[in-house]
Amino acid sequence: MLSGMTAELSQLVADPARVLSAPAVLDRLSHDFYWYSPVLRPLLATKTGDVAVQPINTGELLAILRFAGRHEIPVTPRGAGTGNYGQCVPLHGGIVLDLSLMDRLEEITPDGVAVCQPGLRLAVLETEARKKGWELRMYPSTLAKASVGGFLAGGSGGIGSVAHGGLRDFDTVRAFEVVTMEDPPRVVLHQGAAVHEILHAWGTNGILTRIWFALTPAIEWTQCTIAFDTFDRAFRFSRDIAVGSEWTKRLVTVFEWPIPSFFMPIKQVVRDGKSLALLMIATPQLEALSTTAQAAGGEITFASAFTGPRTQPLLSDYTWNHTTLWAMKADPSWTYLQCGFSPDNCEEQFHLLRTRYGHDFLFHIEFMKNGDNVVIPGAIPIVRFTTEERLNDMIGYCRSIGVFVANPHVNYLEDAGRFRTDNIQLRAKQKYDPRGLLNPGKMISFLKHTGTP
Numbered sequence: 001m002l003s004g005m006t007a008e009l010s011q012l013v014a015d016p017a018r019v020l021s022a023p024a025v026l027d028r029l030s031h032d033f034y035w036y037s038p039v040l041r042p043l044l045a046t047k048t049g050d051v052a053v054q055p056i057n058t059g060e061l062l063a064i065l066r067f068a069g070r071h072e073i074p075v076t077p078r079g080a081g082t083g084n085y086g087q088c089v090p091l092h093g094g095i096v097l098d099l100s101l102m103d104r105l106e107e108i109t110p111d112g113v114a115v116c117q118p119g120l121r122l123a124v125l126e127t128e129a130r131k132k133g134w135e136l137r138m139y140p141s142t143l144a145k146a147s148v149g150g151f152l153a154g155g156s157g158g159i160g161s162v163a164h165g166g167l168r169d170f171d172t173v174r175a176f177e178v179v180t181m182e183d184p185p186r187v188v189l190h191q192g193a194a195v196h197e198i199l200h201a202w203g204t205n206g207i208l209t210r211i212w213f214a215l216t217p218a219i220e221w222t223q224c225t226i227a228f229d230t231f232d233r234a235f236r237f238s239r240d241i242a243v244g245s246e247w248t249k250r251l252v253t254v255f256e257w258p259i260p261s262f263f264m265p266i267k268q269v270v271r272d273g274k275s276l277a278l279l280m281i282a283t284p285q286l287e288a289l290s291t292t293a294q295a296a297g298g299e300i301t302f303a304s305a306f307t308g309p310r311t312q313p314l315l316s317d318y319t320w321n322h323t324t325l326w327a328m329k330a331d332p333s334w335t336y337l338q339c340g341f342s343p344d345n346c347e348e349q350f351h352l353l354r355t356r357y358g359h360d361f362l363f364h365i366e367f368m369k370n371g372d373n374v375v376i377p378g379a380i381p382i383v384r385f386t387t388e389e390r391l392n393d394m395i396g397y398c399r400s401i402g403v404f405v406a407n408p409h410v411n412y413l414e415d416a417g418r419f420r421t422d423n424i425q426l427r428a429k430q431k432y433d434p435r436g437l438l439n440p441g442k443m444i445s446f447l448k449h450t451g452t453p
């Protein structure tokens with residue numbers, strides 16, 4: 001069957017070299033950063049697709065999906081494979097649909113909307129946008145590698161979210177074309193509210209093939225770090241900057257000690273025993289920021305211009321989920337959670353967590369705006385892994401004290417992702433993929449005709 005599948009797929013793309021079945025290549029294309037989770041690591045390590053194929057246009061993609069549909073073969077889309085929790089790991093074999101070659105930037109419209117294919121790298125888009133006076137509203141810390149399609153299907157927000165919210169907010173994702181897994185597959189344009197059927201659904205209910213992604217006018221940014229004696233001081237200073245509408249910022253991050261000690265390549269900006277705030281601020285506001293920081297007891301330990309994705313050091317490489325990577329490098333027993341603290345009583349929540357878990361729960365705050373225009377302390381705390389039971393205890397306790405948790409230690413959308421309570425992603429799956437062939441097993445509320453997810 002496998003050699004038959006490879007042979008048939010080779011007929012469907014212009015160059016058979018884009019059908020890949022070498023075991024090492026398949027293994028690479030079947031995995032992402034699932035190994036961040038000590039729970040998922042043993043579950044997903046051996047899962048692979050049977051064959052990978054790299055379409056270069058929608059015509060090839062439609063032919064591949066027609067073929068897969070005819071034979072009821074699972075199809076798992078993949079961008080750059082930087083996702084967490086095995087979003088693009090095929091649980092039931094089949095075809096890995098590698099979209100990295102569909103990477104054309106068609107245009108940036110005069111009103112600042114990028115029109116592109118899904119495989120376009122975010123760093124390329126940021127660079128091209130800045131040349132025309134625009135920049136990304138938000139991007140994950142994996143900017144250099146991650147694709148636009150993978151970000152929309154698997155990510156949620158990142159650098160820029162403190163000003164512009166998450167991907168689902170403020171009409172940032174204007175529209176996209178989606179190829180369905182119906183019989184036969186169709187190209188369906190989603191725009192306005194309809195994008196939420198497919199956004200952050202991990203490729204379980206359609207393949208994004210053409211995207212309209214809103215940008216924002218480019219700003220001259222300075223990245224800087226500020227050390228504080230205590231986490232409380234660092235947090236309060238950062239919150240004032242994040243919330244204050246007079247500050248133009250792209251990133252406001254706070255780490256309690258010892259998290260900064262994990263950042264070996266930038267150890268010159270770290271002060272022993274101190275918490276660290278890391279910001280991107282509009283360059284004309286740097287002086288005012290320094291004065292405000294000093295008045296709050298902070299020491300500016302570094303400031304330099306952001307000149308685009310190739311800036312060195314690129315401080316965002318230490319933020320969002322990159323922080324977890326540095327922690328795991330320092331000590332593999334660290335892992336992480338994805339949390340949202342209450343803007344009103346987060347300090348009480350911090351206190352309760354410290355009392356219960358001591359320094360096995362370290363605070364890493366990423367301020368972000370929500371869809372109601374409120375800046376909240378989002379967080380990717382670094383937590384000590386001992387057993388799955390204790391990890392689940394941490395998650396349960398967080399939720400019991402009002403801390404939102406998207407659990408990164410499960411492999412399905414309903415608990416790990418931002419599954420919508422109005423069920424529109426599920427209804428879109430029932431409509432566009434009734435046989436359950438797209439990234440099967442990741443939307444567990446969907447039951448296909450065999451009665452399995």
Ligand SMILES: Cc1cc2nc3c(=O)[nH]c(=O)nc-3n(C[C@H](O)[C@H](O)[C@H](O)COP(=O)(O)OP(=O)(O)OC[C@H]3O[C@@H](n4cnc5c(N)ncnc54)[C@H](O)[C@@H]3O)c2cc1C
Pocket residue numbers: 032033076077078079080081082083084087088099118139140141142145146147148149150151152153154155156157158159201202203204206207208209320321322325439
């Ligand atoms: C170190 C590190 C830091 C990170 N920081 C952030 C962060 O700051 N913010 C954030 O939101 N995320 C973050 N992530 C998660 C991840 O990087 C982002 O979600 C990223 O945008 C994924 O892009 P990708 O191209 O690698 O997607 P992939 O990992 O390839 O795919 C992600 C999901 O989208 C699906 N998919 C891919 N392309 C398509 C398509 N065209 N149509 C339909 N479905 C598709 C895949 O099946 C998969 O389910 C981080 C991950 C790591 C490892």
